[in-house]
Every structure is written in structure tokens, then in C-alpha cells.
Amino acid sequence: MYSIKKITVDAYWVGVNDRKITLFESVYPVSRGMSYNSYLVLDEKTVLLDTVDSSASLQFLENVEKALNGRKLDYLIINHMEPDHCANIGAIVDKYPSVKIVGNAKTFTMMSQFFDFEIESRKIVIKEGDTINTGRHNFTFVMAPMVHWPEAMVTYDTTDKILYSADAFGSFGAMDGNIFADECDFENKWLDDARRYYTNIVGKYGVQVQSLLKKASTLEISMICPLHGPIWRENLGFIIDKYMKWSSYTPEKKSALIVYGSVHGHTENTADIFANSLGERGVKEIAVYNASTTHFSTIIAESFKYSHIVFACATYNMSLFPPMQVVLHELAEHNLQNRTFAFIENGTWAPVAAKLMQECVDKLKNDKIIEQKVTIKSALNEQSCAELEKLADAVASDINAL
Ligand SMILES: Cc1cc2nc3c(=O)[nH]c(=O)nc-3n(C[C@H](O)[C@H](O)[C@H](O)COP(=O)(O)O)c2cc1C
Ligand SMILES: [Fe+2]
Ligand SMILES: [Fe+2]
Known part of the structure; x- marks a missing residue:
């Protein structure tokens, strides 16, 4: 049975919570499970942002189908080619064969290594600053190399001021009914897992995270939609301040x-x-x-x-x-x-x-x-x-x- 959530007037969370997983990336214990977030925007054209892990395919495809409500899928934007997000690209192409796939040059090199479906006729290669209009929305792209792979990028919806931030601002942990950080006692329930996620997954790349934060600081952001864990729509300064500290290797605690x-x-x-x-x-x-x-x-x-x-x-x-x-x-x-x-x-x-x-x-x-x-x-x-x-x-x- 589908499990989707409306997050704005026309955007849906169509991701999946996995509470069976014990080791994320086969190494990090996740006693609270893991969420793989994916987002669908229903504009004049329909837009899916990233897919989910192979362990969650069935639920994910059901979610997308329900949220599309009979419409076809026009665009699939790929912010990150790691299999915890890209595993279902092939399944989406099978189900919605006319879909156009949006990514940067490195995205498509990796896609051709992971998949053998026909990419050329479907691909739209974008670079930093390019824009795609889907009716009411404009999506623009900001490269985020090494946050957490070389091809990583983030997508900014200039219409509704939403940053689809890929692995940045993510966390270990499945979401328990509350999808927004302001609804789920983030500081007590999530912060330790968010820190453990950041430091272990992208902690090495502080310089690259700082450069993404610098680029993001020029954007007016009302919502951050990461690929794992809760969505930020209030008090964004809290998590941005943590990222500033973690990426500059500044201690949080004098002890x-x-x-x-x-x-x-x-x-x-x-x-x-x-x-x-x-x-x-x-x-x-x-x-x-x-x-x-x-x-x-x-x-x-x-x-x-x-x-x-x-x-x-x-x-x-x-x-x-x-x-x-x-x-x-x-x-x-x-x-x-x-x-x-x-x-x-x-x-x-x-x-x-x-x-x-x-x-x-x-x-x-x-x-x-x-x-x-x-x-x-x-x-x-x-x-x-x-x-x-x-x-x-x-x-x-x-x-x-x-
Ligand atoms: C398998 C093994 C190898 C050890 N190798 C050394 C060694 O090379 N040099 C040394 O000074 N002590 C060595 N020790 C002793 C330990 O460093 C330590 O003194 C002892 O285990 C007491 O500390 P502990 O109770 O915290 O384990 C070894 C102990 C074990 C069990
Ligand atoms: Fe990743
Ligand atoms: Fe990820």
C-alpha cells in the first residue's frame, strides 16, 4: 500500500522508510533504520527528484504511481548516483519510458556504468546555473562535488525556494510519521544521528561542504529537502550552523x-x-x-x-x-x-x-x-x-x- 506525504501545494514526499536495515552502506549501524527520500512535483510537467535504494523498490514505485494519479512522468532529476538513491532509475524508465532524465555530464557517465537501458535519447545534460521550466516551477542546479560523490549536485526550485539538497543535511534514522524537523524533536531525537551521518559519510570533505554552503548562502531558502531524514522548513539556521561547525572542524563542546x-x-x-x-x-x-x-x-x-x-x-x-x-x-x-x-x-x-x-x-x-x-x-x-x-x-x- 502506498505511503506518501504532501509537503507543499504541489510537491510530495514519495520516499520509503526502511526499518529492516541494520548496517547502512554495509558498515554503519542504524538502530533507528534509514529513510530514502524521493520527491515528486506535480506541475504542468511532472518531476521526480531522485529514486530510492533497491531494498525499497516496490513501495517506492507504488508511491510514485499514487502521487502521479494517472499522469505520466516527464522528468527525473538525478542529484546523486549512489545506489541508495539511484537504484530505481531503471525501474522508473521501464514504467515511464518517455521520461527525460536530468543530470550533469558526470551523472551520465556513472549512469552508463550502473545501467544498460537506452540513456542517450532520454538524457538532458545540465551544468551549474542551467534552468528547467516545468510550468509554474523553475529548477536550477548547483554542483556539489564530493558531497558525497564527484557527480553530486543539488537542485533549487526558484519558484517555491526549495533546496533539494541530496545527501547534504541528511541523517541516519527512519521517519516515524513526522516528516518535518520541527515536528520530531530534532535536537533530542535526531541530532546525534545527523552528526554521525554527516561526520562519517561526508566529514572528510569539509572544504567541499563549505563551498556548497557558500553557494547556498546566496539563495533564499524556505525549505531543505534532503535524501535521508527530516525536511527543514523552520529554524533552518540551526542545521546550517551545525554544518558550518562540522565542515570547518570546529568543536561544538568545550570538554x-x-x-x-x-x-x-x-x-x-x-x-x-x-x-x-x-x-x-x-x-x-x-x-x-x-x-x-x-x-x-x-x-x-x-x-x-x-x-x-x-x-x-x-x-x-x-x-x-x-x-x-x-x-x-x-x-x-x-x-x-x-x-x-x-x-x-x-x-x-x-x-x-x-x-x-x-x-x-x-x-x-x-x-x-x-x-x-x-x-x-x-x-x-x-x-x-x-x-x-x-x-x-x-x-x-x-x-x-x-
Ligand atoms: C596479546 C597481548 C599482547 C601484548 N603485547 C604487549 C607488548 O607488545 N608490549 C607490552 O608492553 N605489553 C603488551 N601487552 C600487555 C598489555 O599492553 C597490557 O599491559 C595489559 O593487557 C594490561 O592492560 P589492560 O588490563 O588494560 O589490558 C600485551 C597483552 C596482550 C594480551
Ligand atoms: Fe551518498
Ligand atoms: Fe545517501
């Missing part, structure tokens, strides 16, 4: 994130004691994560949020404990910048974890390191406890000075 990797519990015990010491020194909203039991995507998101990051790790076969290795590798992969780090290491015979962690962090841009590192030989003792207190002094005073 400490502590991430530890511990085989037998002594490093864990140290991380816990250290967190308490910071708390006693007035640091608020400290976050502690066990790298063994926390998915790296959560730690990446929290790293983008916090100003100070303390890593505590056991030495493991002259290397880092593997779950911490993953975290440090992923941080560099996601291009995190402008953070202050401190290190605690453990080792029973030849501790090298602090040195190895520092080598990873040195790859990050504009990082600051608090020099007092703490070395634990197997378990905390009086001397390492005193060093830990000194490190807490240094980290707390650095945070409190911000």
Missing part, C-alpha cells in the same frame, strides 16, 4: 572525550579514574567510550563534537590494541582537525602505545598535543596515579581556559 582500548581492564580502570579527575576539576559533559564495544562511527561523531580527546590504550604485540587502531585510522581518514589530544598508555614489558598514537594524531591538521603523557606498567600504582593527576590538571586547565 573531554575519553576513548580507551583495554584487554584485561587496567587501562579501562585508568580511563574511568581519569574521567573522575576531570570531573572534579570542573569539566562538564565528559564522554567516555570503550573502543572495543563502541562502533567507530560513534567515536568519529563524538570526536567532531569535542574540543579535547584523550586516548588510553594498551600496547598489543608492539602495536596498538586493534579497536583503538581502527579509531585512530578512521579519525585520520575523516580529516579531523583543530583538536587537542592527550595520551595514556599501558604496557607490561615495553609500552609503545603513546608513541604510536601520537604518530597517528600527527597526521591530523592543526592538532595540539598535551605533552604530559602517562605510562602505566600493567596496573596503576602510586607513581602513575600521581602522573594521572598531573595530566588531569593539564587537560582541565586547557579546557577551562577556552
Whole structure:
């Protein structure tokens, strides 16, 4: 049975919520599911903006058919060729063979790699600033390379001031009946997933996101329709401000994130004691994560949020404990910048974890390191406890000075 929502006088959400999915892109846990948004505008001509994942084809095709209400489909605009959005292009062409497909030159190169239907006779190749008129509406196109693939673009409806923003402004999570951000307690229910989505999916491409934000700032926008998660029609400044911070690698919180990797519990015990010491020194909203039991995507998101990051790790076969290795590798992969780090290491015979962690962090841009590192030989003792207190002094005073 179809499930569609009217979002303006003539635009419909025809996307699908997927609550069966456990790992988005086969790697990111999505305990709240995922939405694949697609939009249909009923003007003198009919316009579909993007399709959905292959797991949602049946529901999607039913939705489009219902919203078209017997009309044929004139245009399909493709903002992004990743399969979570493009998988149903072939099915749409089969069902509406006279449809014209709108995309940029790179869109069609990718389309011919993913599909073998006849593209040439259907394609309308646009470039930045080109316009398509469909009656009442004018659609114009803004290239958004690497947000999140090279061909990505966004579409702006100049008539109703709607930005169809592709993966930008998206989030993990299925929508539970409320499709607008102002209806669904975004800050409490969605923000963490939106941050985890942004930082892990496009966090690496801050420069490109900044350039899209700059171009978008010249447009008057009354609504943002992303390809995942809620639609923005009120308080757009809230999410734009978050994007400004995330894409410029500016911390949201002046506090400490502590991430530890511990085989037998002594490093864990140290991380816990250290967190308490910071708390006693007035640091608020400290976050502690066990790298063994926390998915790296959560730690990446929290790293983008916090100003100070303390890593505590056991030495493991002259290397880092593997779950911490993953975290440090992923941080560099996601291009995190402008953070202050401190290190605690453990080792029973030849501790090298602090040195190895520092080598990873040195790859990050504009990082600051608090020099007092703490070395634990197997378990905390009086001397390492005193060093830990000194490190807490240094980290707390650095945070409190911000
Ligand atoms: C498989 C394995 C390999 C280890 N390799 C090293 C090592 O190369 N150098 C070292 O100093 N300690 C090594 N250790 C000891 C740990 O770094 C650490 O001292 C010990 O696990 C106590 O910390 P924990 O309770 O937080 O795990 C190793 C431990 C394990 C279990
Ligand atoms: Fe994508
Ligand atoms: Fe996507």
C-alpha cells in the first residue's frame, strides 16, 4: 500500500522508510533504520527528484504511481548516483519510458556504468546555473562535488525556494510519521544521528561542504529537502550552523572525550579514574567510550563534537590494541582537525602505545598535543596515579581556559 506525504501545494514526499536495515552502506549501524527520500512535483510537467535504494523498490514505485494519479512522468532529476538513491532509475524508465532524465555530464557517465537501458535519447545534460521550466516551477542546479560523490549536485526550485539538497543535511534514522524537523524533536531525537551521518559519510570533505554552503548562502531558502531524514522548513539556521561547525572542524563542546582500548581492564580502570579527575576539576559533559564495544562511527561523531580527546590504550604485540587502531585510522581518514589530544598508555614489558598514537594524531591538521603523557606498567600504582593527576590538571586547565 502506498505511503506518501504532501509537503507543499504541489510537491510530495514519495520516499520509503526502511526499518529492516541494520548496517547502512554495509558498515554503519542504524538502530533507528534509514529513510530514502524521493520527491515528486506535480506541475504542468511532472518531476521526480531522485529514486530510492533497491531494498525499497516496490513501495517506492507504488508511491510514485499514487502521487502521479494517472499522469505520466516527464522528468527525473538525478542529484546523486549512489545506489541508495539511484537504484530505481531503471525501474522508473521501464514504467515511464518517455521520461527525460536530468543530470550533469558526470551523472551520465556513472549512469552508463550502473545501467544498460537506452540513456542517450532520454538524457538532458545540465551544468551549474542551467534552468528547467516545468510550468509554474523553475529548477536550477548547483554542483556539489564530493558531497558525497564527484557527480553530486543539488537542485533549487526558484519558484517555491526549495533546496533539494541530496545527501547534504541528511541523517541516519527512519521517519516515524513526522516528516518535518520541527515536528520530531530534532535536537533530542535526531541530532546525534545527523552528526554521525554527516561526520562519517561526508566529514572528510569539509572544504567541499563549505563551498556548497557558500553557494547556498546566496539563495533564499524556505525549505531543505534532503535524501535521508527530516525536511527543514523552520529554524533552518540551526542545521546550517551545525554544518558550518562540522565542515570547518570546529568543536561544538568545550570538554573531554575519553576513548580507551583495554584487554584485561587496567587501562579501562585508568580511563574511568581519569574521567573522575576531570570531573572534579570542573569539566562538564565528559564522554567516555570503550573502543572495543563502541562502533567507530560513534567515536568519529563524538570526536567532531569535542574540543579535547584523550586516548588510553594498551600496547598489543608492539602495536596498538586493534579497536583503538581502527579509531585512530578512521579519525585520520575523516580529516579531523583543530583538536587537542592527550595520551595514556599501558604496557607490561615495553609500552609503545603513546608513541604510536601520537604518530597517528600527527597526521591530523592543526592538532595540539598535551605533552604530559602517562605510562602505566600493567596496573596503576602510586607513581602513575600521581602522573594521572598531573595530566588531569593539564587537560582541565586547557579546557577551562577556552
Ligand atoms: C596479546 C597481548 C599482547 C601484548 N603485547 C604487549 C607488548 O607488545 N608490549 C607490552 O608492553 N605489553 C603488551 N601487552 C600487555 C598489555 O599492553 C597490557 O599491559 C595489559 O593487557 C594490561 O592492560 P589492560 O588490563 O588494560 O589490558 C600485551 C597483552 C596482550 C594480551
Ligand atoms: Fe551518498
Ligand atoms: Fe545517501
